[in-house]
Amino acid sequence: MVVRAMLSSGGRLGLRASSYGLLPLAARRSQVHRVSLRASLSPLLTNGACPAGVAGARSFWWSKSPAPEPNSSAIPASPVPPVQPLETESNSISIDTATQNFATPADEAVATSPASDSLLTATTDPASAVSELANVIQPLQHGDLYDLGLVSWWSPAGWVRYSMEVLHVTTGMPWFYVIVAGTIAWRLASIPLTIMSTRNASRLRPFTTQMKALDEKAEKADQAEKLEILLKKKQITEKAGVTVFSSLGAPLGQIILQFALFLGVKGMVTLPVEQLRDSGVWFLPDLTVAGPYYIMPLVVAGLANVQLSLQKRDMDPSRPEMAHALNVFRVMSFAFTPFMAAYPDGLWLSVAAGLAVSLIQTRLLQIPSISTKLGIIPLTNKLPPVPATETFRLISRYIQKKFSAGRRKPQALRLPKAKPGRASRR
Incomplete structure (x- = not known):
């Protein structure tokens, strides 16, 4: 019906692939990731400014000339249903954590390179770094x-x-x-x-x-x-x-x-x-x-x-x-x-x-x-x-x-013996 109304109005084919409609057609991710991504992109969808490559992506049927704005009478505006938060453990997951899961191939290559592994090993081993600094002898200074x-x-x-x-x-x-x-x-x-x-x-x-x-x-x-x-x-x-x-x-x-x-x-x-x-x-x-x-x-x-x-x-x-x-x-x-x-x-x-x-x-x-x-x-x-x-x-x-002078013993003093009987006579 929408296509027939546009053809009847004489305009060119201006079908756009909105990000809101293409989002469920992406890779089948878990419900936690999908809800988190919707919560992060919902303000952009309502304001009409979506990031490049998602909402602003064109299909292969996009015309070179700018598409005319659709008639409000021909295409009724359907209100965007609000996203209801799930009462699960996904509420405890932050938006930053959810967005970090979408790693680019370049980031994965850097993360898995040998240089990054050695850098992580050097930074995560403070004891070896301290021992190496202790073994370095600083030059002598004045004082x-x-x-x-x-x-x-x-x-x-x-x-x-x-x-x-x-x-x-x-x-x-x-x-x-x-x-x-x-x-x-x-x-x-x-x-x-x-x-x-x-x-x-x-x-x-x-x-x-x-x-x-x-x-x-x-x-x-x-x-x-x-x-x-x-x-x-x-x-x-x-x-x-x-x-x-x-x-x-x-x-x-x-x-x-x-x-x-x-x-x-x-x-x-x-x-x-x-x-x-x-x-x-x-x-x-x-x-x-x-x-x-x-x-x-x-x-x-x-x-x-x-x-x-x-x-x-x-x-x-x-x-x-x-x-x-x-x-x-x-x-x-x-x-x-x-x-x-x-x-x-x-x-x-x-x-x-x-x-x-x-x-x-x-x-x-x-x-x-x-x-x-x-x-x-x-x-x-x-x-x-x-x-x-x-x-x-x-x-x-x-x-x-x-040594011979030290070993010589001093001679004992010899007193004259008194004759017996003299002391008694006195």
């Missing part, structure tokens, strides 16, 4: 060592650590090179003290015999004689051109500096500073652990023996006991290697760098032209070498003598 309690302005070891921090942060060098460069810098700063002590020793060398005689005399002297001996020694040092401050201050400064370097680096490599786990070189990757093959302790022991050989040239030949002391130090340097291996490799790296500087410094000061310019008197005679076997014989005799 981190102070926060760890490793920097203090009253401690020489704190000065050494602060200098290492500044060198690392400002230059960006790996920690292997920072420890080597920092140690070399501090040892170069102690060169004036080394030159002063070497000069004083060379100037006092001609008076060694007099000083030794005064020391032996002071062992058996009383308090007044000891004061007199001290005055004589002071006169000898002044005659040699050596002051008391330089003779005591230079060796003391060297000892303080060496201990500051040792304790400063030791405090850093014992794991207050996590950044030292990455040294920056492949052959010594972790500076906070001890090497399993004693490589660094053996390197330190070898450098120490070379240093002893160079220092032997500057020793006074009038004191043969120094040659025995050198033999003892050589043996002790290798005997303590297993005990040295308990410390981290970063500590022995600093010690090895310091010994390398000492070797170069000692060899340069032994050159006659350099020593003459610095006021160092060269030696004319050399200390004669002493075999290690003779040194150990001397040590064994000394030990036996001490």
Whole structure:
């Protein structure tokens, strides 16, 4: 009837496929989905503005020219029946949940792609993400060592650590090179003290015999004689051109500096500073652990023996006991290697760098032209070498003598026996 009325009116075929009529012809979905979709589209249907692709879809019979508006008398308007809510569990389902069920193929492809699966796995595993962040070592910044309690302005070891921090942060060098460069810098700063002590020793060398005689005399002297001996020694040092401050201050400064370097680096490599786990070189990757093959302790022991050989040239030949002391130090340097291996490799790296500087410094000061310019008197005679076997014989005799003196029992006092009968007669 509707078609006949339109044909009689002379208009073209303008049949439209409304979304309201096509909606039940879609895929057979559940009643919950259908009711939810109707509830979401009912305002659009009443307002005459439906989404594209549903209500605004044209059929294959759509004409190119705009269709005339239907005659109200020919086509009676049928009221849209209101959608009655079902008293089922569909009332509890939200419209958003219903609309989410209509997933496009692109969305399904993204949801099932391997990249999305890995992303979901990474985001849904916070424990692994936290552990990965914990394993990442943050770079060192200014003030981190102070926060760890490793920097203090009253401690020489704190000065050494602060200098290492500044060198690392400002230059960006790996920690292997920072420890080597920092140690070399501090040892170069102690060169004036080394030159002063070497000069004083060379100037006092001609008076060694007099000083030794005064020391032996002071062992058996009383308090007044000891004061007199001290005055004589002071006169000898002044005659040699050596002051008391330089003779005591230079060796003391060297000892303080060496201990500051040792304790400063030791405090850093014992794991207050996590950044030292990455040294920056492949052959010594972790500076906070001890090497399993004693490589660094053996390197330190070898450098120490070379240093002893160079220092032997500057020793006074009038004191043969120094040659025995050198033999003892050589043996002790290798005997303590297993005990040295308990410390981290970063500590022995600093010690090895310091010994390398000492070797170069000692060899340069032994050159006659350099020593003459610095006021160092060269030696004319050399200390004669002493075999290690003779040194150990001397040590064994000394030990036996001490033990034999300790085992001797003091003789009991023998009182004269009184003759019997004298006391009774009196």
